[in-house]
Amino acid sequence: xxxxxxxxxxVNQTGVISRVTADGELGRRVRDxxxxxGKMIKVQGxxxxxxxxxxxxxxxxxxxxxxxxxxxxxxxx
Amino acid sequence: xxxxxxxxxxxxxxKTTLFNALTxxxxxxxxxxxxxxxxxxxxxxSEAGRFEVIDLPGTYSLTAYxxxxxxxxxxxxxxxxxxxxxxxxxxxxxxxxxLTVQFMEMGLPVCIALNMMDxxxxxxxxxxxxxxxxxxxxxxxxxxxxTGKGKQELMKVIASQPSGPVKPxxxxxxxDIDQALDGMEQIIESGGFLTHxxxxxxVGLKFFENDQQIIELGQKQDEKIASKLAxxxxxxxxxxxxxxxxxxxxxxxxxxxxxxxxxxxxxIIQIHQDENRLRLSxxxxxxxxxxxxxxLIMAAVLLGxxxxxxxxxGIPGGWLDLFFGWVSGLVDHTLPGGLFKSLLMSGIIDGVxxxxxxxxLIMFMFLGISFLEDSGYLARISFMLDRVxxxxxxxxxxxxxxxxxxxxxxxxxxxxxxATRTLKSPKERxxxxxxxxxxxxxxxxxxxxxxxxxxxxxxxAQVMLLITMISWMGAxxxxxxxxxxxxxxxxxxxxxELPPYRLxxxxxxxxxxxxxxxxxxxxxxxxxxxxxxxxxxxxxxPGLNDIETNEFEIQRGKITAGLGGTLLSTPSIKxxxxxxxVDQARAELKNSIAGRIGTSLEGITRFAGFDWRTNIALxxxxxxxxxxxxxxxxxxxxxxxxxxxxxxxxxRLKSDPGWxxxxxxxxxxxxIFYAPCFVTVVCIARETGTWxxxxxxVVFNTCLxxxxxxxxxxVGRFILV
Numbered sequence: 001x002x003x004x005x006x007x008x009x010x011v012n013q014t015g016v017i018s019r020v021t022a023d024g025e026l027g028r029r030v031r032d033x034x035x036x037x038g039k040m041i042k043v044q045g046x047x048x049x050x051x052x053x054x055x056x057x058x059x060x061x062x063x064x065x066x067x068x069x070x071x072x073x074x075x076x077x
Numbered sequence: 078x079x080x081x082x083x084x085x086x087x088x089x090x091x092k093t094t095l096f097n098a099l100t101x102x103x104x105x106x107x108x109x110x111x112x113x114x115x116x117x118x119x120x121x122x123s124e125a126g127r128f129e130v131i132d133l134p135g136t137y138s139l140t141a142y143x144x145x146x147x148x149x150x151x152x153x154x155x156x157x158x159x160x161x162x163x164x165x166x167x168x169x170x171x172x173x174x175x176l177t178v179q180f181m182e183m184g185l186p187v188c189i190a191l192n193m194m195d196x197x198x199x200x201x202x203x204x205x206x207x208x209x210x211x212x213x214x215x216x217x218x219x220x221x222x223x224t225g226k227g228k229q230e231l232m233k234v235i236a237s238q239p240s241g242p243v244k245p246x247x248x249x250x251x252x253d254i255d256q257a258l259d260g261m262e263q264i265i266e267s268g269g270f271l272t273h274x275x276x277x278x279x280v281g282l283k284f285f286e287n288d289q290q291i292i293e294l295g296q297k298q299d300e301k302i303a304s305k306l307a308x309x310x311x312x313x314x315x316x317x318x319x320x321x322x323x324x325x326x327x328x329x330x331x332x333x334x335x336x337x338x339x340x341x342x343x344x345i346i347q348i349h350q351d352e353n354r355l356r357l358s359x360x361x362x363x364x365x366x367x368x369x370x371x372x373l374i375m376a377a378v379l380l381g382x383x384x385x386x387x388x389x390x391g392i393p394g395g396w397l398d399l400f401f402g403w404v405s406g407l408v409d410h411t412l413p414g415g416l417f418k419s420l421l422m423s424g425i426i427d428g429v430x431x432x433x434x435x436x437x438l439i440m441f442m443f444l445g446i447s448f449l450e451d452s453g454y455l456a457r458i459s460f461m462l463d464r465v466x467x468x469x470x471x472x473x474x475x476x477x478x479x480x481x482x483x484x485x486x487x488x489x490x491x492x493x494x495x496a497t498r499t500l501k502s503p504k505e506r507x508x509x510x511x512x513x514x515x516x517x518x519x520x521x522x523x524x525x526x527x528x529x530x531x532x533x534x535x536x537x538a539q540v541m542l543l544i545t546m547i548s549w550m551g552a553x554x555x556x557x558x559x560x561x562x563x564x565x566x567x568x569x570x571x572x573x574e575l576p577p578y579r580l581x582x583x584x585x586x587x588x589x590x591x592x593x594x595x596x597x598x599x600x601x602x603x604x605x606x607x608x609x610x611x612x613x614x615x616x617x618x619p620g621l622n623d624i625e626t627n628e629f630e631i632q633r634g635k636i637t638a639g640l641g642g643t644l645l646s647t648p649s650i651k652x653x654x655x656x657x658x659v660d661q662a663r664a665e666l667k668n669s670i671a672g673r674i675g676t677s678l679e680g681i682t683r684f685a686g687f688d689w690r691t692n693i694a695l696x697x698x699x700x701x702x703x704x705x706x707x708x709x710x711x712x713x714x715x716x717x718x719x720x721x722x723x724x725x726x727x728x729r730l731k732s733d734p735g736w737x738x739x740x741x742x743x744x745x746x747x748x749i750f751y752a753p754c755f756v757t758v759v760c761i762a763r764e765t766g767t768w769x770x771x772x773x774x775v776v777f778n779t780c781l782x783x784x785x786x787x788x789x790x791x792v793g794r795f796i797l798v
Contacts, residue, residue, distance in 0.1 A: 031330035034175070052460060
């Protein structure tokens with residue numbers, strides 16, 4: 001299908017991370033949690049106001065805010 | 078100094094559960110020097126010998142960007158531990174090993190405790206621990222910390238490891254960075270740059286990762302070398318950006334994970350279950366964080382927590398009240414009247430009772446919140462509320478502290494301030510604990526109830542609801558104000574794991590709860606007792622001089638003059654004598670230090686509708702908000718009014734020309750916002766690690782309260798006239 005921002009993904013959609021543009025503290029935390037290119041992710045749910053998003057990666061559940069998700073580019077199918 | 082074993086690992090890996098399993102009750106908690114991060118250590122007695130064990134703060138990586146990470150890394154570097162036991166969650170191997178790699182990069186003696194093997198097994202995951210050990214060249218011991226399984230084996234392995242330097246792990250970070258690191262290593266070695274504490278190659282790596290702590294240390298030691306290294310970083314960064322469209326930090330993280338993956342691909346993990354099969358936690362979350370059901374369930378959980386804390390703690394709380402009441406009664410009957418007795422009863426016994434009276438509340442609060450935190454549900458609460466609380470510069474988890482403090486009327490700011498320990502974001506945490514005192518604690522409720530009953534008889538429910546809304550909006554808006562001014566700065570990134578649901582261990586819950594409560598008694602107790610005595614002094618001294626005292630004796634003489642013994646005991650005579658007593662008490666109060674302060678402040682407080690009597694009551698309210706009522710009782714010559722029985726005081730205020738609904742609501746507003754009670758202030762000092770914020774909470778809150786109530790009173794008067 002193409003590359004989209006993580007924010008744009010919908011619940012139950014899966015994809016492979018293609019790029020992480022975050023730097024600084026946010027970038028470190030993103031990478032420390034395993035959000036690096038090549039990783040498969042699946043959007044699991046969204047908070048009541050659609051922010052933050054929760055996703056499955058490497059077998060555990062991770063949450064991040066939409067403005068953090070904007071830095072994650074995902075190749076979806 | 079005896080070498081220690083340090084436990085380190087990701088949050089939610091079971092590290093503290095293992096610590097509890099190893100040390101049991103033989104542990105103590107302090108702070109790391111100079112910071113407010115807790116240091117937990119204990120003694121482990123095992124077949125393999127006796128060990129000192131340190132439970133380091135949980136962390137996902139060793140690139141320091143939070144206080145916990147700095148503390149964890151500094152401890153390891155400075156204390157030269159015998160062994161770093163890296164607790165690795167077997168059910169989440171890949172991400173956990175990322176931290177292991179970083180320990181090994183530092184050249185530390187590392188042993189892996191492969192924990193939660195029971196969870197992994199349940200998921201059909203089989204791990205070849207021997208092969209993993211071979212590939213990493215470090216010991217790997219399977220454990221199930223919650224049952225204690227594997228701990229003896231772990232200690233045997235630790236005891237049998239040879240001491241001495243360990244060959245550091247050198248992995249490739251890609252040709253560009255590797256080449257740059259080679260050059261940096263030479264610069265660092267030849268210059269002796271930080272080499273007394275850190276490996277040269279590791280220092281270079283930290284410059285690439287823009288690690289502020291290391292960079293600052295380096296600049297302090299040798300600015301020239303630091304500049305050279307920074308230049309290498311800059312050059313390599315430009316190169317990576319132009320050729321690979323990436324940056325050093327990203328490359329380094331990728332390569333570390335690449336290394337971990339290359340290990341795991343060598344048959345370390347065998348999975349005998351469909352990877353897409355939904356786990357129990359995921360199925361629960363379909364409901365628990367459902368967009369409609371989630372908030373409803375959360376409301377029910379919060380209400381249940383509230384009920385647990387404030388209803389059940391009332392039982393032992395009642396026992397303590399009875400005990401201290403009994404002690405007070407004993408002193409009352411044993412000692413003759415006078416200052417010593419008054420000090421003992423009102424200063425010391427009430428002070429100690431005040432300190433210990435909070436203990437059941439604190440214990441139940443920590444039990445309840447620890448259960449939610451350890452079970453994993455607290456993370457869900459944060460997830461669901463983050464969007465709302467973020468608007469005010471807070472964290473989703475802030476709700477816990479607000480609820481406990483009186484978000485549902487009747488809480489207490491003392492456990493509320495302590496509840497902010499669950500917040501890992503320092504700015505959000507600070508804003509939270511500075512604003513939770515605005516909630517309607519149980520001690521403010523009698524004050525509100527008194528004023529509402531006296532002046533808003535026909536609209537009691539509506540006014541009480543209005544008060545709750547005002548306290549919430551006030552707290553949230555002030556939090557926004559603080560986060561936009563003196564607690565400025567970007568929110569901490571929200572990236573957070575939603576851990577699997579787990580049943581907390583009873584052992585963990587009780588150790589955690591007891592440790593927190595013990596700290597409160599030990600550290601807060603002495604200060605609180607001191608302040609209690611100071612407040613008693615302010616409300617008691619200097620008393621009346623001989624002439625003034627004699628005036629009341631003359632009045633008593635007039636009442637009893639010429640009366641026989643029989644008439645002396647008639648109700649009307651008793652009533653008149655009692656009135657002289659309370660008039661004298663009122664005069665003594667007005668003449669006290671607090672009374673003089675209250676009187677001198679009238680020039681200011683009249684703009685909010687307060688006179689000297691209200692001022693004195695509010696000073697007394699600094700001890701505990703319900704003291705406002707008993708002090709008003711004295712100030713209005715009604716004697717010490719019981720906060721639970723305020724009918725006479727309500728009538729008195731209602732009939733006093735100085736009081737109107739406008740005045741009453743002005744006082745309500747002031748009570749909501751002004752200085753927290755001193756127990757809360759002491760807890761703020763303790764939780765922030767500095768008295769600066771404690772003083773700030775007194776001064777800022779009082780000024781804010783005055784501004785709000787004065788504004789309301791003046792506008793109200795203008796409109797009503």
